[in-house]
Structure formats: structure tokens, C-alpha cells
Amino acid sequence: MTQAAAFAPLRRGGGRGVLLVVLTAVLVGLVLFMEELEPLFRAWFPDLDNPLYRRETFLRLTLDHIVLVLVSSAISVSVGVAAGLFVTRRAGREFEPMVSAISAIGQTFPPAAVLAIVVPLAGFGFVPTIVALTLYGLLPVVQNTIAGLGTVPPATLEAARGTGMSPRQILLRVELPLAMRVIIAGVRVSVIINIGTATIGSTVGAQSLGTPIIAGLVGDNIAYVIQGAAVVGLLAIVTDMAFERLERRFTFG
């Protein structure tokens, strides 16, 4: 292969792919080797006795954070897509306003308020955080599922029925593939929101990348806040870019 051919993918919009790889490398490096940056933080914040968060490794915090996001998003997506599908079927059409309202309420409720309600019921830690995140992430999934299925042209649906596809075949072969791009866009928003919001789980004892942030805020240690926030921010950006690539695979016409 000539050199020009080897770089061809770069010139054809592959630039963002390279950026994604670079940012992922920075994220992994930051998570694994945060300690190596201690001299940097010591020089930046000379007044602080401990300019590096050491109560837990950043690898552990990041993995806990990812588990919180994965579990809550998995629930949001399965419940949200199922609800979106249900209200766009003939049998569930009358529930559409109700489902939309419930998911909208879930979004308008601040997650902190949800925690305040759920903690007395479910105790501290993982569970109330999952509940808050799930509710918070539901709306974009429900809305985009409904919107995505709504973008399927009526003529395509009529043709699908006219060819003798069963309702199940129409859903799986026509509606979902055509709605997939919009549904994935909803999942993307939901996951990105939850990556940021999962940090507040640390206020009720769920360990996450919010833990150094909260500790920093409480202990007046800006370095901790920066360390937690940098990893969360990078995680969100990398995830967002990965979703963007996924969405593009479902663009037709």
C-alpha cells in the first residue's frame, strides 16, 4: 500500500475517528496514571497539603461510575423503548399523553430531589442513585423512540402491510431499522446526561467519580474537584463521539 492510500481514510472524514482514539488514550492514561501528575498539581496548588486524591484509585472510581451509568441506562433504555413502542402500537395509543407526561416529570424533577425522596425509602448508596439516574434518563429515550417511529413514512408502512408482512415483521424489519438513528440519538443524550449526573450519587454514598469532587468541595480542595471533573468530562466526550459514529451507521438516504 502506498503512503497516500494508507492515509486516505484520514482525509475522508476519518479525522474524527483519530480524535476519538486520541481522547480515549488520554482518558485511559488519566485514569491509570493520575498519580504521575502529582508534581503538576503540587506546582499548581502550592497551598494544599494533599493536592492528589488518594483515598481510592481513579480506576476503581471510574469503574464504579461506569457501572452506575450502565445499570441506570440499561433500565432507562429498556423501559423507555418499551414504553415508546407500546404507545405507538394500536393498543397503546391512548396512553401516549400519559407516558409522555410521566417521562417529562421524571426529567424535570432534579435528581437531588429524587435522592431526597428515595433515600428514606431505600437507604443510602447504590439503589437510590440508580433510581434517580433511571428516572432522569428516561425522557430522551421515550421521546426519541416515539419520534423515531414517527419518522417512518406512512407510504412505507402501507407498502409493508400491502406486501403481507405481519405486524411483528413490520416492526423488526422496517420500523425499528428506520427509527434506529433517532432512538440511538435519544440513548446518547440519556447516557451523556447520566455520566454527568451520576456524580451526585456520591452525596448519598454511592462511590463514583463524584466522590473526589464532593470531597474537594467539602474539604475546600480544588485539585480534587479538577481531578474528578476532568475524568468525568473526558468520559462524557468520548462516549458522545462513540455514539455519533454509531448513529451514522443507521443513516439511509
Add this chain to the structure above:
Amino acid sequence: MIELQGLTKVYGGKTVVDDVSLTVGQGEFCVLIGPSGCGKSTTLKMVNRLVPLTSGRIVLDGEDVTTLPAEQLRRRIGYAIQSIGLFPHWTVAENIAVVPKLLKWPKARIADRVEELLALFQLDAAEFRDKYPHQLSGGQAQRVGVARALAADPSVMLMDEPFGALDPITRDVLQAELARVHRETGKTIIFVTHDMDEALKLATRIAILNEGRLVQYDRPIELMFEPADDFVRDFLGKADLGLKLLTRRWVHQYVAPAPWADRKASMGELRDIVASHGHVWLVDGEGRPEGLFGARLWRADGDPLGELSRVHPDWMATPDMSMKEALSRMVWRRILALPVVDEQGRLSGEVTMAGVMGRQSEGQAA
């Protein structure tokens, strides 16, 4: 063959299709036509039960299919619609293969069938097979739409204004193509349109609907000669009914022997022919019409031999030309007769303005 027996559709107390019965024989091209809201589209969609029947029966090739599961029925009936409705995430080949796939045909047979259909619609398989719908023009997309409807070789095809959204030139081309495909495949077709010219061009039988009821079901010519009532007469268009009729008439039905003479004939011989026929065609050595004395409108009162008119290529009629076109040429060129030529361009007869009138009244009397 398909029989619709007493099809009735009631929507919220309103009867939109009222006891429509008609039989479309094997290989017939039946056009359902009527004003907006007459129930023609609803009737069509009741055939493949996209619209459920309130009452009535559908008999397909002698088998009562009224209680057959709708999906099974639809796989036996082709369906093409105005908005085409190609699946945007599938290639042309995948779109055409939908019904054969649902019927679980073997892969090789599906591939062969796709090639065959693309060839039937004069789309190059290598070029079009792997294209996506958004890469097609409107005319190409509708060809694929009709090919998809034909894919599983259904005995009946339903078409709901399939050419309604196309520009006039593309529509003409596709109408001609559909007529050819109909001739070649011998499919039974039920076709909905609101365009009477389209109906006259394609139909072997026309069903006129009004307010949900079947008003008349006849061959196109019979429909024009014997409209069942004033509605049909109005719908056919009083103004140009005569011209519409001529779209279904052909030059070979009207051709009469032409008075002719060799170009070397004497003035005396010509005068004799003009005296008995009013005009005379002059032919060259090979028998091709070359000139005309008389039969020119603005010379009607003068001496027919006063001026020789050169026969223009636009004047010629061929036996398979529609009489509407022949008449149009006479009007446009202001002549009262057209030479009819054979494949070699030799004069084989003529059609005249008087002949058009004569045949017309003859038909009316019959």
C-alpha cells in the same frame, strides 16, 4: 380472475362503499374511476383487506379468500401505490425481493426473479440492483415499485394511482410500459385513477363509481356510446367525448381506398378523378404519396386542381396510429384527408374527415 361480491364499507355510520360487485376476468385490466371520495381507493384496499370489509365476499381464482388471514392473502396479490413506499434502508434488489422472501423462496430463485423483473422494466441489473431508493428518479422508483408488486408472480395486481405523482412525460412512458407489461404477462390488474385519459389508455374494462356505488362497468367504447346515466356522461366529459372516443379507435378501422394517380398522369385524367372524388393523391414511381390536389380546406370553393400541395411527412398516417392523432394532424395541417402508408411508405389508403364522421355515427347507431 377475481370476483368482488357485494363489497360494503361503513365508517362510523357512513357508507363509503355500497354493495359493489364486479368480476375481473383473467388478464383483464380493470380501471376503477370516479370523483374524489367515490370509494374507488377504499374498494381497492378492501380487496387485499388493508381496509377490513363490513360485508361482502372476495373470490380469487374460484376460492373464497374472505376469511383467509390478511397477510397470506396479501402475499398472493401484488400492490403498488402512488407514493411508491420503497423501503429506504434496502437496495432495489432487496425491495423487489420482499414478498418472495416472505414466501421463503430459495435464494437463487429470488436472485433470478429480481434480474428477470429488472429486465422486464428495462432497468440494467448491474447498475440498479444495489442502488438505494434515494438514488433513483421518480420514474425509476415507480418501476421498482411495480416490479416489487409483480415479484411473487401474483395472479392479481392492485394499483392505487401509481402514476399520480409523476410528471406528465414520465407518466406517459410508464403508462406505455405498464400496457406492454400487461400484454406480456397477462396479469389481471385492478387499477385506481381519477384520470379518464389514463383509464381510456390502459383499461380493457372501466368501472365508474360515484358516492360509493358502482354506476357502470363496461368496455371503454361501450361506456362512451351507452353511458348509464347523466353522471357517467358528465364524468366522461361531454366536451371532448368525441375526441376521447377516437383515442380508442385506430386508423386501420377507418382506412378507405385512396383516389390516386401516377405523377405522370395527364391533367384530363386528374380532372376525372377529382370530379368523382373531390381530390387526388399523386404517387411517385415506388407508390409513395408525393402530392395532393384538392382536399384543402381553404380551397374548398376554388378549383381543386388550381394548386398542388406537397405531401409533408407529418401528413402520413400509419394503420396502428390512433384516430385522435390522425384527426389532430388533419386539423393542424388543415387538410380533409390523410394518406395511410405501409411500412415501405407506399400509399395504401386514406382516412378522411368525412370518414371519421361516417364511422362515428355508424357506431352510434349500432
